[in-house]
Amino acid sequence: MSAEPARAPATLSWPAIWRAAVTTMTFAVPLSVLQIWLVESNRIEKGDPFNLILYFAIMFSGALGGFAAAKLAPSFPLQNGAAAPALAAIVIQVGGAIRRTIAGLTVSNPLGWVFLALLMATFGMFGAWVHQKTNPSQNGVPR
Secondary structure (H helix, E strand, O other), rough: OOOOOOOOOOOHHHHHHHHHHHOOOOOOOHHHHHHHHHHOOOOOOOOOOOHHHHHHHHHHHHHHHHHHHHOOOOOHHHHHHHHHHHHHHHHHHHHHHHHHHHHHHOOHHHHHHHHHHHHHHHHHHHHHHHHHHHOOOOOOOOO
């Protein structure tokens, strides 16, 4: 009977996650502010194609964050790649809730924040997967 070697538990690299979350926010916040301004000023409708392009660009920023997290933490790239854009989404939503509370506006449902974080995590995993496929493993160590 052969004993399987013990594997270390998957641990997240928080320095890589917060740095990749900042990368995600660097692109997502200006795009989100532009989108909010365009919709609230009635320059575009919520169902306009340009608004959908802005949604895709925001999600692409999640993929960039996942790519960055995978690059910074190659031992568990998918886990870190998912956590970074999810963290960025929650931070952005909390910041928006604070802004809306100060302005006296209604705050969106926190359950929606969770679903947005999961969506961003999915795009982050895609970005981490792209990093895995474009950068071969080093020293024969599988990823």
